[in-house]
Amino acid sequence: MEKTAALASDILQGIGGEKNIRRLENCMTRVRVEVQDDDQLDLARLKKLSGVSGYVKQGAQHQMIVGPGKAAQVVDAMRALMTGESAAALSDVDRNKAQAKAKYKAPMSDALRQLANVFIPLIPAFIASGLITGIINILKRPDIVGDFATHYPNMLGILGIFGSAVFAIMNILVGVNAAKVYGGSMAMGGVMAGILSSPQLAQITLFGEALQPGRGGVIAVLLVVALMCWIEKRLRNLLPGSIELILNPLLTTLITGTVAIVALQPLGGLISEAIAHGATMAIDRGGLLVGAVLSGTFLPLVLTGLHQGLVPIHVELVQAHGYNALLPILSMAGMGQVGAAVAILMKTRNERLKKVIKGAMPVGLLGIGEPLIFGVTLPLGKPFLAACIGGAVGGALISYWKVATVITFGISGLPLALTIVTGKVMLYLLGCLVAVIAGFLMTWLLGFNDPEE
Numbered sequence: 001m002e003k004t005a006a007l008a009s010d011i012l013q014g015i016g017g018e019k020n021i022r023r024l025e026n027c028m029t030r031v032r033v034e035v036q037d038d039d040q041l042d043l044a045r046l047k048k049l050s051g052v053s054g055y056v057k058q059g060a061q062h063q064m065i066v067g068p069g070k071a072a073q074v075v076d077a078m079r080a081l082m083t084g085e086s087a088a089a090l091s092d093v094d095r096n097k098a099q100a101k102a103k104y105k106a107p108m109s110d111a112l113r114q115l116a117n118v119f120i121p122l123i124p125a126f127i128a129s130g131l132i133t134g135i136i137n138i139l140k141r142p143d144i145v146g147d148f149a150t151h152y153p154n155m156l157g158i159l160g161i162f163g164s165a166v167f168a169i170m171n172i173l174v175g176v177n178a179a180k181v182y183g184g185s186m187a188m189g190g191v192m193a194g195i196l197s198s199p200q201l202a203q204i205t206l207f208g209e210a211l212q213p214g215r216g217g218v219i220a221v222l223l224v225v226a227l228m229c230w231i232e233k234r235l236r237n238l239l240p241g242s243i244e245l246i247l248n249p250l251l252t253t254l255i256t257g258t259v260a261i262v263a264l265q266p267l268g269g270l271i272s273e274a275i276a277h278g279a280t281m282a283i284d285r286g287g288l289l290v291g292a293v294l295s296g297t298f299l300p301l302v303l304t305g306l307h308q309g310l311v312p313i314h315v316e317l318v319q320a321h322g323y324n325a326l327l328p329i330l331s332m333a334g335m336g337q338v339g340a341a342v343a344i345l346m347k348t349r350n351e352r353l354k355k356v357i358k359g360a361m362p363v364g365l366l367g368i369g370e371p372l373i374f375g376v377t378l379p380l381g382k383p384f385l386a387a388c389i390g391g392a393v394g395g396a397l398i399s400y401w402k403v404a405t406v407i408t409f410g411i412s413g414l415p416l417a418l419t420i421v422t423g424k425v426m427l428y429l430l431g432c433l434v435a436v437i438a439g440f441l442m443t444w445l446l447g448f449n450d451p452e453e
Helices: 001-012 041-047 070-081 084-095 109-137 153-168 170-181 186-197 199-203 217-238 241-296 298-304 306-321 326-345 352-364 370-380 382-400 415-418 425-446
Strands: 023-028 032-034 054-058 059-063
Touching: 001 153, 023 070, 023 425, 032 070, 041 054, 054 370, 059 186, 059 370, 070 217, 109 153, 109 306, 109 415, 153 170, 153 186, 170 186, 170 306, 186 217, 186 241, 217 241, 217 306, 241 306, 241 326, 241 382, 298 306, 298 326, 298 370, 298 382, 306 326, 326 352, 326 370, 326 382, 326 415, 326 425, 352 370, 370 382, 382 425, 415 425
Parallel strands: none
Antiparallel strands: 023 032, 032 059, 054 059
């Protein structure tokens, strides 16, 4: 905790003190700051702090990469060091940050970030589900645990319920989160998702065809809840305050529910089927080439933030097929970067760079690549390209071997091996090793300009 407090104090000094802060927040790995006056920033000092593995500027936001879990601790420590007046002003900014728009942020990035925010709260459930399913697969293998499945069928049944529960209520969870993100009533978002998932839909015929409960999956839910939030906001402004509380939810449900059943659920079904079939066909038929392209371009997508748009695709693949062939391919990008980092560690004479790599390497192996991207490979240039090539080699093999996972997203790197479908675990680990070796070799061959101390 002393190191965290010291780093928080150093960052505060580097950004010009607490009075220069306009907005302060964190994500999984970064301290994010918007300041009143950029001229007061001491970027050279910030970049050299021992706890900061990288610096990124996005729009008006300055981002210091300090590592997973640590980012929240540093921000809390910074807030604790601030005086009452500054902290109160900052809290007021944070409460209204949903209304604030960054000047230079691309509209597509904003939309994709909103989309990702719908699913990010579900990550713990996805991780638990995937790991439990992996445990079940191991317990069913007689070559590993003997006759466990025969002797303890009830235990396996209970574990199966634990592992599949998140998918049983997936649409409801997405509806609630989507309503929160889009500014509507969370309860109403859940209701809309419940309408789309109701088993009673199968008993209703519309335009000569029986309705399909759950058709369109999360895509249909997102479309319907977005419409619901729009209608709810408009009615809130139009209806008199005395009756708005009663009529708004009634009219919103009737209008949105009708449009959902007649138009949006069928549309969502077409989009969902196109995504699932298109992604699966590309991976199955594209083989080496598609795997190489997907993994080789993933790190640049992370830089731009466009990778957030892949989240619904991951979910759709699991809902449609019960497995996800895309995530293991993309995970190879991080492994290629680990290989590049190892090569840099062996060649560099810069002690600070060595320290950054040693700190970022463990989380890189766990699938969190930002510290290595922004603190190591990207600033050096050629190693970033080498990491992409290494990832492309691993991704090509993973695609060719048709390796898949049972989770949507949430974990990557080596831990993802625990969720890989039966019979493909060793192939996944072999793909990781090949990506690391390829990233290492390409970095060694391309070289880099070793930074001075």
